[in-house]
Amino acid sequence: MGTGRSNRLRRRATGAGATVGAFLAFGMAPLTAGAPVARADFLDDLFDPTAWTWLDASAWTPPAETVAFDALPAPETDWMADLHAQVETMLADPANGWWLDLLNQPSEWLFGRDLIGDGVDGFDGANTSLFGSTGWFGDLGDGGFLAGDGGLGVTGGTGGMAGMFGNGGEGGAGLDAADNAGVAGDGGAGGAGGWLFGDGGAGGAGGAGADGINAAGSNGGVGGNGGAAGIFGDGGEGGHGGSGGDGSSGGIGGNGGDGVVGVNNGRGQDGGSADGFAGGDGGNGGSGGVTTFGHLGVNGDGGAGGNGGNAGNAGSSGNGAAGAWGNTGTGGADGAGGDGGNAGSSAAGAAGSGGLHGTGGNGGTDGTAGTAGNTSTATGIHGGNGGDGALGDGDHPQAGNGGNGGTGGIGVGGNGGAGGSLIIGDSTSTTSTQDALGGDGGAGGSGAAGGGNGGNGGGAITYGTGKAIGGDGAAGGAGGTGAGGNGGDGGLGWSSNSASTQDIFGGQAGAAGSGAAGGGNGGNGGSATTAGTGKAVAADGADGAAGGTGTGGNGGNGGGAWIGNGASTQDAVGGQAGAAGNGAAGGGNGGNGGGAINYGTGKALAADGADGAAGGTGTGGNGGDGGGASIGNVASTQDALGGKAGTGGSGATGGGNGGDGGNVVNQGTGKAVAGDGADGGAGGFGAGGNGGSGGYVYSYNSASTHDALAGDGGSGGSGATGAGNGGNGGNAYTEGLGKAIGGDGADGGAGGSGNGGNGGNGGDASIYNSAGASTQDALGGQAGAGGNGAAGGGNGGNGGNGGTNGTGKGIAADGADGGNGGNGTGGNGGNGGTAGTTTQDAFGAQGGAGGSGTTGGNGGNGGNGYTQGTGKAIGGDGGTGASGDGGNGGNGGNGGNADSTIEAGQDTLGGQGGAGGSGTTGGNGGNGGNAHTYGTGKVIGGDGAAGADGSTGQGGNGGGGGLAVIQNTTSTQDALGGDGGAGGDGATSGGDGGGGGDAYTSGTGNAVHGNPGPDGTP
Structure with missing residues (x-):
């Protein structure tokens, strides 16, 4: 009615002011033209309930005839609604408080209710007044007898009713279940409007249901009914129903029951479900106004029904339980280990019903029905995890399988449970012939936001003579719009009994799950280990899944194979690596190849690493490492072959690194060949990937005639903003009669607008035969050159060292040149390798030259020459420094030292220093190498090199001469x-000349000091 309190829902009573005006005019006119009718005293009637005829039902029956009325005026002439607003303004004005108190105090004392005034919101006190204590006159929560709106109801209570003129109060809202011991309260009914004129109050909203805790969510509360209107007015609106609570996660399933006699049973119970519950119903609308005085009144419309509450969402499904053991049947075998329980499911709750419409009064229209609540579209949130399989033992040699992960609905799928592991026997119990069977992992559940991981296979270990078979890893779940789940790893197979002739198997790897935002990783293959004479069969790694718009999954690693029995003739073969998955935003990494170790007389064959995948708009994946190979039996004549590495994948923002080659150790007389490192991927707009290092090789058998071949390094990848470094060559060492050949270092990549990559170092080569009987050469690996780059050149790699205690040569490799630096600094040259011999000449290798650039790179140092025999020892020359184009020149490298340690030694010659490069400031010349001998040959220190001229600055200093000692x-x-x-000469000052080298002898020859170099001129 009108524009009452702002916190209430009301509908304007159209045209009611004119109607009431006509009614009052009718009621105030005299009924007869004669003398006044005699009547009782007013106070006697007031306090005599038998005189209260207006309370009788017959007083409210409709009139027999209807009265015709003119058309209702427009809302602008609704003076009664305006009057209501003015009354409310008057009541709120503090200036009117004194005379309102005078009117209301007697009424409150007698009836416990105001004569004129609004009811108190949320009033819950008792009426203890003289007549109000009878309960017939309401209380202070109701509007005044003559005028005033009813107050807001208490929580869940009915709103206050109005008196003669005013609107009913709103019903109180129901308590939320969270605040009411888990039960949602209903909304209170709206208060009745004034008996003459007024709208019914709106019903209160029902409270919200509670979210479930290991259970379903509770129902929402029912909205309160709207209040009835007065003679003139509209029914109140029904309150809205409360929303249903969300379902909780399902509870964890109980342990599996005992198996049936003689049957392999005992599976874990599935996880519980968690359905959402229904929303609360909306409240009914209030009734419209009634007729008056035998004539059809202008009655109000029925109130609108409240809206139904929304359905509760489904909870996450519960986890499966672990498997239990079956009972032993009479005369039968033990049951297998129980499987883990599968994860439970979850479902959505139903929508709440809409409230009924209010019934219109005579001549009025029915209210509209409330709308139903929203139905949940969710089929569940996250899938529960599968339970783990039961563990095994000697009495139960078959472990249980893991349970499957639950489907994830709108969330992530659950992880599969792990297969059960088992151990049969121990070091004191080795007589069992039972096969040990690890449990398989459970599959990962699919989900719209991501797939669950597959469970790992269980390990199988036996101390007896039976087989040991690791459980298989399970597949990862599909990830929908998210990432796919990872595949589970295969379980270990292990036999610790040297008398066993059975084969041992590692468990198979689980496949990766696909996903739009990323591929899952492939599982790792299970390893196989035996102390017996049977095969050790390692499993392959699984491929990574394609990553859609995201990153591809990594390939799984191959399992390792280990044979520990010296009498075994079986080969140890490592499992193959899993391939990397492609992805638009990044490539997956290739898996590592499986290693192979053999203490028997068979081969040791390691697997190759897999290539990294192309990275699309992102970074390429790294290549996998090659597996290592080892033979630990000196009687073996078989080969040990390390795995080759996988190449790095290319990518728009960066190249992947190449993998490292596999290392090799052989204590037998067969070949020992290490794996090569792989190239780094091209980096597109970014940096190239680094090349992988070559594997090292050690041959420990003095009777071996095979060469020890170390792996070469992989080249660095090129890139627009930087380059990858070249990989280092592997070292080679043998105690036999064959060659030792160090692996070559690889070149650094070109760096585009960035720095060039550094070259890889050559690998060292060493021969050490206990009898000194080797006649073969030890060849140090070649160094890789530095890559060019606009912002700086890469450094050249160092040459590999070569040394032998036999009669062959020790051949060191030269250092490589530094790359050109463009607008930056040129790369430094690499150092030459050191050569060591016993009978042959030992030549130290040459240092590499510095690369050109705005600032020139430094030259590398010459390698040392060292002999313990009758040959010469000659140090390598230092590399020249590069000229600076607008900057400083590079320094020259120092000459290598020469040393002869026995009296029969030949001449020892120190290496020459490298010249400095010219520039704005000249580079310094390198120092000459020192020469030393315990023999009778010549000893000549190396000369220092000249410093270079400085065009605008100082000239470079000359290098010092080398020392000579006999x-x-x-x-x-x-x-x-x-x-x-x-x-060197310089524009500002000349460089200092280098000092001459000292000389010393304990023999009869001359000791001649070297001449100092002249100073440069300004």
């Missing part, structure tokens, strides 16, 4: 110190 009293040779290098 420590043999019978020597007749001269010891000649090296000459110093000249200082």
Whole structure:
């Protein structure tokens, strides 16, 4: 009615002001033209209930005839509604409080209710007044007898009723279940409007249901009914029903029951479900106004029904339980281990019903029915995890399988349970002939937001003579719009009994799950280990899944194979690596190849690593490492072959790194060949990937005639903003009679606008035969060159060292040149390798030259020459420094030292220093190498190199001459110190000349000091 309190829902009573005006005019006119009718005293009637005829039902029956009325005025002329607003304004004005108190205090004392005034919101006190204590007159929550709106009802209570003129109060809202011991309260009914004129109050909203806790959610509360209207007015609106609570996650299933006699039973119970419950119903609308005084009144419309509550969402499904053991049947075998329980499911709750419409009064229209609540579209949230399979033992040699993960609905699928593991026997109990069977993992559940991981297979270990078969890993679930689940790893198979002739199997790897936002990783293959004479069969790694718009999954690693029995003739073969998955945003990494170890007389064959996948708009995947191979039996004549590495994948924002080659150790007389490192991927707009290192090789059998071949490094990938480094060559070592060949280092990649990659170092080569009987050469690996780059050149790699205690040569490799640096600094040259021999000449290798650039790179140092025999020892020359194009020149490298350690040694010659490069400031010349001998040959220190000229600055300093020392009293040779290098000329000052090298001899020859170099001129 009108524009009453802002916190209430009301409908304007159209045209009611004119109607009431006509009614009052009718009621105030005299009934007869004669003398006044005699009547009792007013106060006597007031306090005599028998005189209250207006309370009788007959007083409210419709009139027999209807009265015709003119058309209702427009809302602008609704003076009664305006009057209501003015009354409310008057009641709210503090200036009117004094006379309202005078009117209301007697009424409150007698009846416990105001004569004029609004009811108190949320009033819950008792009426203890003189007549109000009878319960017939309401209380302070109701509007005044003459005028005033009813107050807001208490929580869940009925709103206050109005008196003669006013609107009913709203019903109180029901308590939410969370605040009411888990039960949602109903909304209170709206209060009745004024008996003459007024709208019914709106019903209160029902409370919200509670979310379930290991149970279903509770129902929402029912909305309150709207209040009845007065003679003139509209029924109140029904309150809205409360929303149903969300279902909780399902409870964990109980343990599986005992198996039936003689039957392999005992599966874990499935996880519980968790359905959402229905929303609360909406409240009914209030009734419309009634007729008056035998004539049809202008009655209000019925109130609108409240809306139904929304359905509760489904909860996550419960986890499956672990498997239990079956009972032993009479005369029968033990039951197998119980499987883990599967995860439970979850479902959506139903929608709440809409409230009924209010019934219109005579001549009025019915209210509209409330709308039903929203139905949940969710089929469940997250899938529960599958239960683990039961563990095994000697009495139960078959472990249980893991349960499957639950479907994830709108969420993530559940993980599969792990298969059960088992151990049969121990070190004191080795007589069992039972096969040990690990349980398989449970499959990962699918889900719209991501797939669950597959469960791992269980390990199988036996100390007896039966087979040991690891459980299979399970597949990962499909990930919908999310990432796929990872495949489970295969279980280990292990036999610790040397008398066993059975084969041992690692469990198969689980496949990766696909997903739009990323592929799952493939599972790792299970390893196989035996101390017996049977095969050790390792499993392959599984492929990574394609990643859609995301990153591809990684390939799984191959399982390792280990044979520990010296009498075994079986080969140990590592499992193959899983391939990497492609992805638009990044490539997956390739899996590593499985290793192979054999203490028998068979081969040891490691598997290759897998290539990294192309990265699309992202980074390429890394290549997998090759597996290592080892033979630990000196009687073996078989080969040990390390696995080759996988290449790095290319990518728009960066290349993947190449994998490292597999290492090899062989204590037998067969070949020992390490795996090569792989190339890094091209980096597109980013940096290239690094090349992988070559594997090392050790051959420990002095009777072996095979060469020890180390793996070469992989090249660095090129890239627009930087390059990958070249991989290092592997080291080679043998105690036999064959060659030792170090692996070559690889070149660094070109760096585009960035830095070039560094070259890889050459691998060292060493021969050490206990009898000194080797006649073969030890060849150090070649160094990789530095890559070019606009912002800086890469450094050249160092040459590999070569040394032998036999009669062959020790051949060291030269250092590689640094890359050109463009607008930056040129790369430094690599150092030459050291050579060591016993009978042959030992030549230290040359240092690499520095690369050109705005600032020139430094030259590398020459390698040392070292002999314990009768050959010469000659140090390598230092590399030259590069000229600087607008910057400083690079420094020259130092010459290598030469050393002879026995009296029969030949000449020892120190290496020459490298010249400095020219530039704005000249580079310094390198120092000459020192020369030393205990023999009778010549000793000549290396000369220092000249410093370079400085075009705008100082000239470079000359290098110092090398020292010459003879420590043999019978020597007749001269010891000649090296000459110093000249200082370079410079615009601001010349460089200093290098000092001459000192000379010393304990023999009869001359000791001649080297000449100092001249200073440069300004």
